[in-house]
Amino acid sequence: MDKVNFRTFGIFLCLLxxxxxxxxxxxxxxxxxxxKKVERGEYNSAISFFEQSVKKGEMVAESNYWIGxxxxxxxxxxxxxxxxxxxxxxxxxxxDLPLSYAISMVAHEDYSGAKIVLEEFVGREANEENxxxxxxxxxxxxxxxxxxxxxxxxxxxxxxxxxxxxxxxAEYAPFYxxxxxxxxxxxxxxxxYKATGxxxxxxxxxxxxxxxxxxxxxxxxxxxFNSIGVNDGCIAFSPSGKTVVFAKGNTGKKKGRADxxxxxxxxxxxxxxxxxxxxINTPDSWNSTPAFSHDGKTLYFSSNRMGGYGGTDLxxxxxxxRGRWTNVRNMGPKxxxxxxxxxxxxxxxxxxxxxxxxxxxxxxxxLFSAQRQNGTIVVRNLGKPINSAADDFALFMYSxxxxxxxxxxxxxxxxxxxxxxxxxxxxxxxxxxxxxxxSYTLDDEGNEVVLPNTSVKLLTTNEDVLGETVxxxxxxxxxxxxxxxxxxxxxxxDGYLTGRNTFSMIGKELPEEKMxxxxxxxxxxxxxxxxxxxxxxxxxxxxIYYDFDKANIRxxxxxxxxxLVNILVDNPKxxxxxxxxxxxxxxxxYNQDLSQRRAESAVAYIISKGIEPVRLQAKGYGESxxxxxxxxPDGSDNPEGRQKNRRTEFKVTDIxxxxxxxxxxxxxxxxxxxxxxx
Numbered sequence: 086m087d088k089v090n091f092r093t094f095g096i097f098l099c100l101l102x103x104x105x106x107x108x109x110x111x112x113x114x115x116x117x118x119x120x121k122k123v124e125r126g127e128y129n130s131a132i133s134f135f136e137q138s139v140k141k142g143e144m145v146a147e148s149n150y151w152i153g154x155x156x157x158x159x160x161x162x163x164x165x166x167x168x169x170x171x172x173x174x175x176x177x178x179x180x181d182l183p184l185s186y187a188i189s190m191v192a193h194e195d196y197s198g199a200k201i202v203l204e205e206f207v208g209r210e211a212n213e214e215n216x217x218x219x220x221x222x223x224x225x226x227x228x229x230x231x232x233x234x235x236x237x238x239x240x241x242x243x244x245x246x247x248x249x250x251x252x253x254x255a256e257y258a259p260f261y262x263x264x265x266x267x268x269x270x271x272x273x274x275x276x277x278y279k280a281t282g283x284x285x286x287x288x289x290x291x292x293x294x295x296x297x298x299x300x301x302x303x304x305x306x307x308x309x310f311n312s313i314g315v316n317d318g319c320i321a322f323s324p325s326g327k328t329v330v331f332a333k334g335n336t337g338k339k340k341g342r343a344d345x346x347x348x349x350x351x352x353x354x355x356x357x358x359x360x361x362x363x364x365i366n367t368p369d370s371w372n373s374t375p376a377f378s379h380d381g382k383t384l385y386f387s388s389n390r391m392g393g394y395g396g397t398d399l400x401x402x403x404x405x406x407r408g409r410w411t412n413v414r415n416m417g418p419k420x421x422x423x424x425x426x427x428x429x430x431x432x433x434x435x436x437x438x439x440x441x442x443x444x445x446x447x448x449x450x451x452l453f454s455a456q457r458q459n460g461t462i463v464v465r466n467l468g469k470p471i472n473s474a475a476d477d478f479a480l481f482m483y484s485x486x487x488x489x490x491x492x493x494x495x496x497x498x499x500x501x502x503x504x505x506x507x508x509x510x511x512x513x514x515x516x517x518x519x520x521x522x523x524s525y526t527l528d529d530e531g532n533e534v535v536l537p538n539t540s541v542k543l544l545t546t547n548e549d550v551l552g553e554t555v556x557x558x559x560x561x562x563x564x565x566x567x568x569x570x571x572x573x574x575x576x577x578x579d580g581y582l583t584g585r586n587t588f589s590m591i592g593k594e595l596p597e598e599k600m601x602x603x604x605x606x607x608x609x610x611x612x613x614x615x616x617x618x619x620x621x622x623x624x625x626x627x628x629i630y631y632d633f634d635k636a637n638i639r640x641x642x643x644x645x646x647x648x649l650v651n652i653l654v655d656n657p658k659x660x661x662x663x664x665x666x667x668x669x670x671x672x673x674x675y676n677q678d679l680s681q682r683r684a685e686s687a688v689a690y691i692i693s694k695g696i697e698p699v700r701l702q703a704k705g706y707g708e709s710x711x712x713x714x715x716x717x718p719d720g721s722d723n724p725e726g727r728q729k730n731r732r733t734e735f736k737v738t739d740i741x742x743x744x745x746x747x748x749x750x751x752x753x754x755x756x757x758x759x760x761x762x763x
Contacts, residue, residue: 116151132152187200191474193474194448207219231466253500254284323377324377420439426444475493487508525613568594580617666708679705713725
């Protein structure tokens with residue numbers, strides 16, 4: 086895709102700046118014509134109108150501001166500084182100007198100058214009109230202070246320009262697959278894209294052995310991936326190589342899709358199918374920079390759709406049992422900021438990388454890693470020289486400690502260039518933990534039977550979704566897990582009650598002396614059991630105990646009843662009967678009364694947890710419904726049988742017309758592909 090839309094389109098400053106449009110649109114002449122060009126994304130064409138406006142003396146400060154905006158929005162932030170300065174020195178009262186000006190100064194590594202401008206701005210008295218601008222300026226100031234802390238740290242990266250494939254044009258978004266390096270470039274010929282004044286972008290490939298390039302193999306991809314007069318780019322292969330997702334858009338025409346969208350194609354009989362628009366796109370929004378998880382079941386991408394935290398945010402989508410990409414979720418405020426987050430990637434060693442200009446950066450986009458530590462996401466700037474005052478983005482690891490990334494830093498051959506890097510840090514041993522399991526149901530005899538195509542989610546103890554998958558035909562699922570964390574597993578399938586399980590990683594860490602390899606893998610096993618959703622089928626609640634001759638709920642019984650509360654929360658359309666049973670000791674009438682009081686006590690406890698009383702019915706059966714003999718054939722006592730008869734059960738009595746699984750939180754997804762290593 087074109088650089089504009091990959092890296093700056095949708096940035097929150099642009100959106101805020103547009104608030105100034107109504108008054109300016111009333112202006113006559115070249116200025117208003119230039120603004121109309123900006124609205125259409127034709128930034129390069131707009132600049133000439135604003136320059137003519139300056140020459141005519143028509144709203145000079147505003148015109149200089151818009152020239153700066155055009156350069157910034159077309160990824161030429163360094164050229165924007167002079168125009169922002171002219172507008173700033175003229176006292177132009179646009180509330181977004183100080184931060185835009187500061188960002189352009191940072192692009193010139195003038196960090197002290199940027200701090201002076203921002204400190205003066207945040208010192209103003211806040212009001213409803215500038216409160217958000219001041220908050221964003223405060224965040225950016227904090228970022229600049231953080232950079233001072235990391236700038237002096239010794240770098241572990243060695244960086245080199247891949248001169249053999251770079252040109253005076255843009256080469257970026259590298260993706261390495263089976264000896265081929267795929268990338269995006271506007272080195273071609275043909276129509277001009279009006280936003281940048283350069284050619285439209287296409288997808289290319291070249292054979293490489295690591296970073297050693299076979300230039301004779303360089304070629305443009307076929308018509309399945311490239312279209313005339315359209316920006317194509319940013320390709321991602323699934324781990325199997327049979328699925329490709331890439332971005333397409335920006336024809337510059339009035340008809341058709343308004344922005345960039347993701348397309349998908351499949352390899353069948355040795356050929357790629359006609360690319361089709363993915364359902365995870367949203368109309369009139371920018372959707373791009375795709376990346377697959379290591380198992381191919383999750384797709385990460387960036388989008389400026391409504392409901393995000395800033396310009397472009399990172400999202401994830403999961404593949405269901407029918408191969409459809411669904412469950413689009415924002416990756417949350419630990420990853421996403423007021424700025425732009427894009428170009429996600431997951432290395433095969435589990436570490437998550439992305440590009441951002443909202444997290445503390447040395448200027449423009451910087452490269453970051455994210456990993457889980459003690460139940461939270463920790464984001465780190467990769468530091469210099471892998472980051473610079475320019476845009477540094479689209480990292481891809483092709484082996485441990487080695488990879489590619491893109492940058493438009495000054496020592497390049499032209500526009501964006503592709504660089505290779507090596508992590509020179511001593512190779513410490515690392516360990517990746519996984520939780521593998523099988524989804525089951527129970528047959529009439531209580532035996533476990535594999536339940537395929539079950540949706541399984543990995544949750545925090547606060548019910549936030551960390552990962553999601555669909556089990557295969559053998560019921561298998563697998564998640565990445567981390568030291569010192571406790572998880573809930575949640576299983577769901579049509580026609581079944583949801584199932585839950587808990588798994589703790591506390592105390593399960595592998596000691597370093599047992600790490601026999603540089604990269605170690607530890608797999609823990611678990612299971613999720615789902616009961617078939619049938620009316621009036623009794624399901625025993627295990628470990629529900631009462632003190633002798635009493636009906637009050639003990640603490641250990643409350644823990645078990647909490648599991649039933651979860652079932653009712655997860656399955657809000659069911660009504661149940663909760664029943665209590667006794668053995669045959671004592672008088673039948675007394676046992677009947679005791680069991681009724683125990684059932685009512687359990688129901689009262691469940692109601693206290695927020696379940697509507699209308700969904701619950703208490704029923705005591707006393708000794709009238711044994712499931713095992715209370716005595717042996719010879720008349721002697723049968724303790725095991727009596728224990729089975731002293732049970733608490735529930736059964737579904739009605740299924741209401743509601744949506745299932747309303748109890749799971751779906752917001753602020755923080756996917757579990759953030760690890761250690763690399």
